[in-house]
Amino acid sequence: MDGIHDLGGRQGFGRIRHSPNAGPFHAEWEKRANALYGLAVRVGLLNMDEYRHAIERMAPRHYLSASYYERSLTGLATLLVEKGLVTRDELERLAGGAFPLASPSAPGRGNVVDAPRFRVGDRVLVRDEHVAGHVRMPSYIRGKRGVVVGESPPYPFPDAHAHGVAADDEPTYDVRFAAAELWPNGADDAFVHVAVFRSYLVPAP
C-alpha cells in the first residue's frame, strides 16, 4: 500500500535530532513495548511482516503523531484483535479508555508467476505496480531502473507472508540506483541501494 510509512524521498522534513551514542530507550514503558511485540513474534502469535503491515495501516494522523514505541504497541494490539485473542471492547475496558488501532487490511498476493532470475551486473526495471496490501517496495523506486549488485538467500515473500497467503520464498536483489534516476534534478549525487524482491523486478528493456 502507498502508506504514510513510505517516507523515502518525502520533502518538508527537518534536521535530524542527532545525539551521538543515544541509548535505545528513553522511558521504562518503551522497554515493555519493545519486549511485548518480541514475545508475540517469538511464540508465533504473529510474524514480522504482519507486524510491520499492522503499523503501516495506522491512520496517517495517528502514525505521524505517535512515537516509535506507540506505533509498535498499536501494531501489536491491532493484530491481537484481528486474530481473535481479545475484542476491541475488552481491550478498551482493560485500558480504561479508547485504544486506537490500525485500519483493516486489503488482501495480500502470492509471488509473481515466472518471475525472472537475475545475476550481479544485470540491469533491471522495478515493476510499475500499485499493491493494495503489504509490499516492501518503497515507492521511490517504482518504475525506476537500476543494476543488481548482490543477491540474498530466499526470504518469505512479504506481500503474502503479511496476509497468511501461501507463497514460495524468494531472493532479494540489492539493486543500485543513481539518485538522479530516482529524483531527476532533485537529489544529492549518490547511489541508493534497495533490497528488492524478485517479484518486483523485470529485466530492463
Place this chain on the structure above:
Amino acid sequence: MPDVAGTHKSVAPIAQRLDAVESVLADRGLQPAEFVVEATRLVEERWVPENGARIVARAWTDPAFRARLLANGRAAAAELGFELPRHHRHLVFLEDTERVHNVICCTLCSCTAFTLIGLPPDWYKDFDYRARVVRESRTVLKEMGLDLPPEVEIRVWDTTADTRYVVLPLRPAGTEGWSEERLASLVTKDSMIGVARIAAPAA
C-alpha cells in the same frame, strides 16, 4: 491526547494501553513480565555495538578475516561468536574506502543488524532521517557533522528486506600497531551506521 480513533472516548494513556496488552498476553500464559526482563537484558547487555566493533577491529587487523567478512558476513560474524536472528539470513558488510562512503537506513520502518550494532538510535527511526537520507545524503551527513570531500562517492543502503547491512569504516590514521582490543574501543554505532567517520586519536 487527540481523539484519533474518531470515537467519543478519550484515548487511554500509553501506560494503560500497555497494561491492557500485557494482560491479554498474560492470560494466554505467556508470562510477559518475565519476558520484559529477559528482552531488556538482551538489549542492554548482549546486543551492544561493542559486538560490531570487535568484528570491525578484526577486519582491520586480519586481511584474511576481512576477505571472509566481505564474502559472507554471517559466517564471519559467527567465527567471533556473534549470531544473528534466524530471519536475518544474509549479512553484508559495506567496505568504506578513501573514495567510497557507505551509510545505512530503513525508510519503511527501523531495520538494522541490531544484534551487532545495538537497537537503532532514536534519530535513525525518526521521519526526518528516513525521508531525507536517501535523497539528500550529502546534505544530511554534513548536518550531522560529516562533511565529506566532494570526490567521495556516497552509497546509501535502504534496509527494505531482511538482509542486514553494516558499514566497515575506515581505520583511522595514527593507530599503527594498536591491539585489536584498543582499536575496537574506537568503533562507534554511528560509524557502523555510516553517519560518522572515526577520528584519528589525539597524538
